[in-house]
Amino acid sequence: MKRYFSLTLITTAILAGCATTSITSDDVAKGYNSIQADEIAKHVKVLASDEFGGRAPSSEGEKLTLDYLTKEFTALGFEPGNGDSFFQEVPLVSLEADSDMVLNIGGKDYQYKKDMVMGSSRISAQEGIENSELVFVGYGVNAPEYNWNDYEGLDVKGKTVVMLVNDPGFATKDPNLFTGDAMTYYGRWTYKYEEASRQGAAGAIIIHETAPASYPWSVVENSWSGEQFGFVKDNNNMDRVAVEGWVTVDLAKELFTKAGLDFDTAKAEAAKGAYHVDMGDLAATVNVKNTIKKSVSYNFIATLPGSKTPDEHIIYSAHWDHLGTDKNRKGDQIYNGAHDNATGTAGMIEVAEAFTKLGKRPDRSMTFLAVTAEEQGLLGSKYYAANPVIPANKTVANINMDSLNLLGKVKDISVVGIGKSQMDELLATAAKEQGRTVSGDPKPSSGGYYRSDHFAFANMGVPAMYAGGGSEAFDEETANYRKRMSLVLRGCYHQPCDRYRDEWDLSGAVQDLQLFYKVGFDISQQTQWPTWNENSEFQRK
Template identity: 45%
Template sequence: MKFTNLIAVAGLAVLASCSSNSKKETATATDTALAADIKQHIAVLANDSLLGRKPFTVGEEKTIAYIAAQFKKLGLEPGNKGSYYQDVPMVEIKSTAADMQLTGKTAMTIKPGVDFVASTRREVPAINLKNSPLVFAGYGIVAPEYKWNDYAGLDVKGKTVVVLVNDPGFQAPEKFFKGDTMTYYGRWTYKYEEAARQGAAGVLIVHQTEPASYGWQVIQNSFSGSKLYLQQADKHMNRCQVEGWISEDVAKKLLAGAGITEDMRAYARKKNFKAVPLNSEVSLALTTKLKYAMSHNVVATLKGTTTPNEYVLYSAHWDHFGINKPVGNDSIYNGAVDNASGVAAILAIAKKFVAAKEKPKRSIVFLSVTAEEQGLLGSEYYGTHPIYPLNKTVADLNLDALSDFGETTDFSITGKGQNDLDDYVLELTKPMGWTVVGDTKPSSGSYYRSDHFNFAKVGVPAIDLHNGATAVGHDEAWGKAKLKEYNEKRYHQPSDSYTSDMNTMGMAQTADLMFKMGVKLSNETTFPSWKAGSEFKAIRDKAMRK
């Protein structure tokens, strides 16, 4: 999960004018035992001994063993035919790039990890992209419903396309697509997929901080080193030879060589836009190391008392980046917030369900998935290989990257307005006087950036809930500054580490709301639905007719 959608949270500062006594009462409304449990689990999951929790490493073995042991200690049943594990077959590909050579109108040598990052999904020993003509393909989108086709009349076989991140709606002076709300067409994953469908030899996404919603250092950290993919029968030969990113400075030089000196986003939004040859070629050699192995989702179940064949599912990803590029003196990416916090929360929620006097009527499933940071792979695998029937899965309640600066009086629902689960949050928060907002930075595409998306794709109503920015005892500006600091200085960096002064009270707030939602959902006989206009409604409606 990515914090950028929370940075601009503008929840009403309900307590700003209240007395200090009122603030104290609100602060102590949170379950302090829940906060303590969460903190204790984060201390273990974000410890250096787990080596950054990267799949396929000793860190994975220690992480999943800890989670399974906690499930067993609570008395939860193994969730997968007597096992706490679901095997997820993946391939690890470590791509090592040489310098990229640009020839022709724009001739220069650019450095991997500095000016570009590049890798391949193809399961081959080496890639040698040689003298591939570069073409600027705008946003790299084919969207019939928006009457948009950047590849119209373009043959890209053997060529490398240069495309922009996000979609035409971002900060556009007139309405394109969904305006500042990013569609899936704006995601980098889509750019790679579409370039492959078009038959391109390579695809390079232009990094720009605002439309990407993260800085170049995130690209350098997140897209370097080994990468994991779900195994495919064709060994990913259907993908481009090279997938990568280039810096904005490099892109500007390339486009200038083709006479494009104006704002590249505005240029690509023109109604008469056609892909532009950049009068340059790219050559890039990649060598790869391949490793085939099983990673694992961890799953446990609390059996329902009256309708055990209907399921309320909690999800959180356990993985992070392992040992990677050093920053200062630290090279272990512990991911305390992202996402030891989410796993800690579902373990604490599980404890509350077990301790409750009244047991749930429907079954509760606790699912900790692998390889979210590699492209939501563990949840994707579960979505295509469900342990429990999807049309009997009531909802997915996802917990990812919970704020570590204490309680707030506002909350943010990623993709608010998509399904009925929003109404459950509103019902629980209204008596407290808490504000609930949607994506206040919808251009970041947060709805497509955590595991709830893979449940939505298969029709299961899913929600991703977070604390906002109006922290108890502080003004909204303070909370925004905390979120900004995390996004710029800790997100996907070694500094996302556990400290003893970490404030988990806000995490407990969110976890408690999710627990209460689960209790309500587990004792109902109805199923929440997608709201009219959601792209996931038809999938669910069809599944529920079976």
């Protein structure tokens, strides 16, 4: 172990111009080896317990979570990261649509959750569309850099736009179209509603398909029903479409047939180039009644000040929230969120503790940010980016932890958004000493780089790394375990079955957290800051 750290530190110093440090390789090894599976499990059991009720923002579960984080980081000797407070207020509003709604199109009523999920982002007790003409707008994308505009020459004011999920690159797998199989931000549901609003549409409907969405209809049912959180804005979000939602692909096919169109043909045309077509005489009517609650949730932030340049920070992030409790659900009502993201929050505590084992503090400050409302559209990290406690020009890098590896040790580590920054090289150096290699995004079509909290830092211009897990099992025994546990966990994303299990093998999570610790430490000691690669869409501002 001593050889591992001395080699890595020497290599890093030579390559990056590392200043001399009084922290020895033995000191670093103490932190590295302090990260243990049983400690991760201990934290997850608490955070994902029924007592915490699924950790919804502005709930009793939030209070319990913040109290737990405060206790743990205080015990580790960390200081409040926001002046004299561990908290950053995030003003939120929750809108809960009355489930007693129907969507009427062409004289037929479609049922809530079974066929569709509709809602409104407007902070209004009642919103709706009435006899709003339907227009199919392909992928609903306006991307000048790709010479693509599905809205070109189209006036959608007062109309409801219907669109496909993901982007054209996924449909064609053409690497020269957008970014091929790897989803861009234009494929995200958040973008599609935003663009429809900018175009002046009355409503916006996304057609759900499991493969391009990267999740089944059950996720739409659970994630877009119940309380939906957003920011409190002066205009009460009246610049958003009145109604936004999802429909099943079976419903969509039925509507296309009624409009005299063929769904598969229209879908194929939409992938060839900017595309839109009127859906005959079809018009939509739906009424959304909202229960409105304004509240304050909190980001948690704690800092271990650096010994030489304490105003420069490496920020580790994870979201502490999940979906809470659905009292209208039959059976298990608690979305415990053990994997997503009690594991990442627990991992953050473990990495923080590792830095306290060094004996001396790193040159730069190590800051840990647990954000709220990730499940509601990355709201906590978006708020932080708009109101940064630590300015972007003092934030050296971000390392994000979301849903750690539960499937045992692997020979590789997957990097979501590989090739965007020098963070990949730093990770590869540390991984090599574990006998591991860096592999690409295992599911680029899901657009993972735009779906977790590092995205907010990337938009600030801060090099941000989102990595973890891998696909190549360490040995045959682990490979067999991975097959068994994958079957157990299948379908538990955003479901009540995402709960802690004693049979988890957290040795792979330990591997990854040790790498995150090592990469953060190396960055903290280097003179040079990591940079974005030239071909990245993100750059320092």
